[in-house]
Structure formats: C-alpha cells, structure tokens
Amino acid sequence: MSKDYADLHDPNAEYTMRELSAETMGVAASRGSKRDVEITDIQTTMIDGNFPWTLVRVYTDAGITGTGEAYWGAGVPELIERMTPMIIGENPLDIDRLYEHLIQKMSGEGTIEGVTVTAIAGIEVALHDLAGKILQVPAYQLLGGKYRDAMRVYCDCHTEADADPEACAIEAERVVEELGYDALKFDLDVSSGLEKDRANRHLRPGEIRHKVDIVEAVSERVKDRADVAFDCHWTFSGGSAKRLADAIEKYDVWWLEDPVPPENLAVQESVTDSTVTPIAAGENRYRVTEQRRLIEDQAVDIVAPDLPKVGGMRETRKIADVANQYYIPVAMHNVSSPIATVAATHVGAAIPNALAVEYHSYELGWWEDLVEESVIEDGYITVPEAPGLGVTLDMDTVAAHMVEGETLFDEV
Numbered sequence: 001m002s003k004d005y006a007d008l009h010d011p012n013a014e015y016t017m018r019e020l021s022a023e024t025m026g027v028a029a030s031r032g033s034k035r036d037v038e039i040t041d042i043q044t045t046m047i048d049g050n051f052p053w054t055l056v057r058v059y060t061d062a063g064i065t066g067t068g069e070a071y072w073g074a075g076v077p078e079l080i081e082r083m084t085p086m087i088i089g090e091n092p093l094d095i096d097r098l099y100e101h102l103i104q105k106m107s108g109e110g111t112i113e114g115v116t117v118t119a120i121a122g123i124e125v126a127l128h129d130l131a132g133k134i135l136q137v138p139a140y141q142l143l144g145g146k147y148r149d150a151m152r153v154y155c156d157c158h159t160e161a162d163a164d165p166e167a168c169a170i171e172a173e174r175v176v177e178e179l180g181y182d183a184l185k186f187d188l189d190v191s192s193g194l195e196k197d198r199a200n201r202h203l204r205p206g207e208i209r210h211k212v213d214i215v216e217a218v219s220e221r222v223k224d225r226a227d228v229a230f231d232c233h234w235t236f237s238g239g240s241a242k243r244l245a246d247a248i249e250k251y252d253v254w255w256l257e258d259p260v261p262p263e264n265l266a267v268q269e270s271v272t273d274s275t276v277t278p279i280a281a282g283e284n285r286y287r288v289t290e291q292r293r294l295i296e297d298q299a300v301d302i303v304a305p306d307l308p309k310v311g312g313m314r315e316t317r318k319i320a321d322v323a324n325q326y327y328i329p330v331a332m333h334n335v336s337s338p339i340a341t342v343a344a345t346h347v348g349a350a351i352p353n354a355l356a357v358e359y360h361s362y363e364l365g366w367w368e369d370l371v372e373e374s375v376i377e378d379g380y381i382t383v384p385e386a387p388g389l390g391v392t393l394d395m396d397t398v399a400a401h402m403v404e405g406e407t408l409f410d411e412v
C-alpha cells in the first residue's frame with residue numbers, strides 16, 4: 001500500500017487546540033516496565049469474505065501486537081494509514097484517550113459518523129486486544145467484568161428462494177436442527193412480485209400478505225425451538241411499516257428490524273409506538289451520540305449497534321449503558337469476521353442488557369478457519385479467557401482469502 005495517506009499534512013494541527021496526545025496532556029509518568037509500552041506501527045489487511053473484512057494490527061516496542069477489525073467500507077485502510085502517525089509513540093493502554101484523540105484529530109474529515117468512525121473502531125478493537133495481552137487479562141475484564149460465560153448467537157439465514165415462505169421454513173428448521181441455533185433472522189424486504197413501484201416505500205395489501213406468509217411459515221415451523229427476527233433493511237414508509245408490524249403481531253416475533261429508513265427519528269418512533277411487535281434498529285447510527293437519540297426517544301424496543309462500525313468496544317459499552325437506563329436490550333448487529341464477532345462477545349459478556357450477537361456468514365464455509373480457536377458452538381460463543389480478545393488469526397487462512405493486492409501482516 002502506498003504511504004501517501006500517512007504522509008499527508010495534518011490540517012487539524014493548525015485548527016484545534018484540543019490535542020490529546022500524551023505529550024500535550026503531559027501523560028509521562030512511568031507505569032512500571034511492563035506497562036511502559038509504545039505503539040510503533042499499525043497495519044491492515046483485507047479479507048474477501050461475504051463482506052470485505054478489514055483486519056487491523058497494532059504493533060508495539062514490547063513485541064506484543066493487538067488485532068482488531070473495522071466494519072467493511074471503501075477507504076477504511078487508507079484512513080487507518082492516515083491516522084497511524086497520530087498515535088505512534090503513544091501508550092496503547094490509554095484506550096479511551098487515544099480514541100478521543102483520533103476522534104478530535106479527524107473531526108474535520110468527519111467523526112460524527114461514517115467510515116472515519118469505522119476506521120477508528122478498528123484501531124480501538126486492536127487496542128483492547130493489545131491491552132489485554134499486556135495486562136494478561138481477557139478483554140471483557142477491561143470493560144468491567146462478566147455477566148455471562150457465553151454469548152447467544154443469532155444466525156442470519158438465507159435460502160436460494162428467500163421470497164418463498166416454505167423455503168424459509170425449511171431453512172429455519174435446518175438451521176435449528178442441524179446447525180444448533182435457537183435464534184434466527186430472515187429478510188422480509190424480499191420481493192413478492194406484486195410491487196407496482198419499488199421506490200415509493202408503499203406496501204400493497206398483497207405484499208403485506210406475502211410477508212405475513214413468510215413470518216407465519218418460519219414462526220410456526222420452529223415454534224418454541226427458536227426466537228426469530230425479521231429484517232426490512234430501511235425499506236418501507238411509516239404507514240406501511242405500521243401495517244406490517246400490526247399484521248405480524250400474533251406471531252410474537254423476536255423483533256422486526258429497520259422497517260423504516262434511519263434518518264427520521266420521529267417516523268421510527270411512531271412505528272415503534274404503534275405496535276407490540278418489538279422494533280429494532282441501530283446499525284446505521286454511529287457512536288453513542290447518535291444511538292443515544294434512538295434510545296432516549298424510545299424509538300426502538302431493542303437497540304442494534306454494530307460494534308466495529310459504531311466506534312468500537314468501549315463505545316458499544318457506552319451505548320449499552322445508555323440503553324440500560326431505558327431498560328432496552330442490545331442485539332449486536334454483526335457481519336464481521338471472527339475478530340470483531342469475538343470483540344462483540346466480550347462486550348456482551350460485560351453488559352447486563354446483552355440479548356445476542358449476530359452471525360452472518362454461515363454459508364461461507366471458512367469463517368471460523370480465520371482463527372485458530374473454535375468460535376461458535378451450539379449457537380453460543382464461550383467468552384474467551386485468554387488475554388485480549390483471546391483469538392489468534394490463522395495466517396494460512398488469512399493468506400488464502402486476502403483481497404488481491406493486499407499483504408499479510410508483518411511478523412514480529
């Protein structure tokens with residue numbers, strides 16, 4: 001990768017006095033040799049999974065590295081490269097200050113939301129892995145300790161005929177019986193063939209009936225063996241979303257996700273208010289500042305942040321803390337490799353209101369091979385007890401599935 005991004009002039013150095021580097025803040029006291037560690041480099045590599053997973057590695061002068069993951073998105077590796085000089089020489093144990101430092105430094109490039117936040121999140125996850133390894137504690141310990149030993153996983157399900165209610169029911173049965181999950185999600189924004197216009201967000205009566213057929217087929221097939229959520233990917237108008245939520249009330253679904261677009265909270269709130277079907281949303285909002293509005297307005301029954309997108313492990317914990325003030329559970333949206341999935345597991349272990357973490361790669365076949373450890377067993381991820389995230393990348397699998405042109409992390 002070219003080093004041009006890292007060498008770019010830093011305009012913020014001229015435009016803000018809020019500089020949170022150790023030097024400016026005067027953070028210089030020795031912490032004792034094991035904790036006097038400095039960041040020396042950050043590298044990324046991208047995996048061609050069912051999403052392009054951006055893995056991040058932070059290097060130190062102690063020979064210890066931390067591995068993280070940023071949510072997928074163009075430009076994320078370049079942004080990480082751009083930020084690397086901003087934290088070289090810093091002590092990786094100051095996770096919160098380094099996060100704030102990068103948010104402040106990059107604010108001109110956009111750190112309220114978007115790929116800059118995602119890139120910072122990738123570094124932040126790696127810092128938790130690193131800090132855990134330096135301190136010889138699992139990452140959940142850095143977040144306050146444990147509520148649970150294992151995190152429930154819900155499986156995002158697909159069939160070749162996602163619009164066919166019976167095909168969905170057969171797949172639901174297979175995922176429960178053969179793969180061992182008791183928590184599932186299916187898409188409801190699938191075409192019934194009855195649409196007159198795909199742009200106007202309106203659901204015609206036949207379209208609603210088709211969606212009810214899918215919900216009924218899946219829910220009746222698995223009955224009490226699994227909780228089932230349904231995802232709408234921000235597709236419908238408020239009015240149509242209300243009619244849909246109302247029509248599926250009797251099936252007692254786990255949640256209905258993203259029925260309306262994410263920008264207008266008043267619409268989101270009115271849908272949630274209108275129905276006893278639990279409404280979930282959150283994967284398109286960034287940082288605690290944006291999630292806070294969803295929660296405080298009680299625009300959701302369940303909040304669904306995506307950890308490597310929303311800002312990282314501490315940021316997700318902060319969101320869970322706000323949600324907890326409103327008695328709202330957290331279902332972690334997740335389309336990541338095992339690295340960020342396990343990061344979500346550590347956060348899930350450390351918060352009271354964790355509902356589940358998503359698994360979105362069951363059709364891939366090699367997701368779990370990316371790390372040396374086994375990750376999901378019988379629909380749960382046991383919270384690792386090894387230092388840091390407690391998972392180790394399998395470099396052969398990484399090499400086999402790297403995006404063309406990417407390079408492997410340097411060995412220490």
Ligand SMILES: O=C(O)[C@H](O)[C@@H](O)[C@H](O)[C@H](O)CO
Nearest residue numbers: 156231233333334335358360
């Ligand atoms: O699992 C889910 O909730 C969704 O289906 C995701 O796949 C999103 O669509 C994706 O993250 C969009 O960028």
